């Protein structure tokens with residue numbers, strides 16, 4: 001499996017990129033950075049996009065992506081998300097007001113994108129991968145994902161406050177190679193973290209106590225201006241599994 005990090009807020013590079021992963025060149029997980037990180041040639045190879053939730057930093061390049069691939073693909077690209085998330089995309093984004101409705105362009109029978117409902121805990125088989133959404137605890141309906149091929153697995157928690165199920169799933173995945181987890185605000189902003197359903201480094205520490213696996217845990221979603229206070233707070237966890245996810249990281253198993 002090849003996992004390419006297209007963007008993860010809080011990365012060191014100038015020009016912030018937002019959340020997005022690419023697996024085997026064919027499946028995008030979240031769409032915060034597709035068009036910023038990939039050439040059009042690479043974008044055209046994406047056949048499936050799994051969206052964790054409707055917040056802008058996870059979907060904002062979907063419109064430009066649909067425009068870029070228009071006319072270059074044989075089949076519609078499938079946009080997989082919870083029904084509540086797809087509803088937001090339909091009503092507030094691809095509504096002909098903010099962006100044309102590419103689910104009926106060029107025609108309803110031959111669209112550029114197709115919406116597909118997903119259900120937590122059900123496995124979806126695409127591009128030789130098995131992708132299982134796991135519900136997490138965020139301000140809007142949100143899922144993390146377990147992504148597996150026949151050999152290896154990784155887990156992306158997406159945005160979440162305190163949660164249990166995704167850690168149970170991680171503990172029950174024998175071939176787990178990596179967890180990508182969030183920490184969004186420094187410890188001093190615990191009230192903001194609670195109100196927006198995110199984690200601070202201290203809260204992440206409590207979450208990681210639930211993870212009984214010795215695998216790398218790469219942290220994403222730091223608010224860029226808060227890197228300086230957050231780095232020592234992450235180090236203070238004294239958890240050797242923890243490091244920051246790098247915007248352009250490529251992981252191959």
Ligand SMILES: [Zn+2]
Nearest residue numbers: 053055138159
């Ligand atoms: Zn969010």
Ligand SMILES: [Zn+2]
Nearest residue numbers: 055057058159
């Ligand atoms: Zn986010």
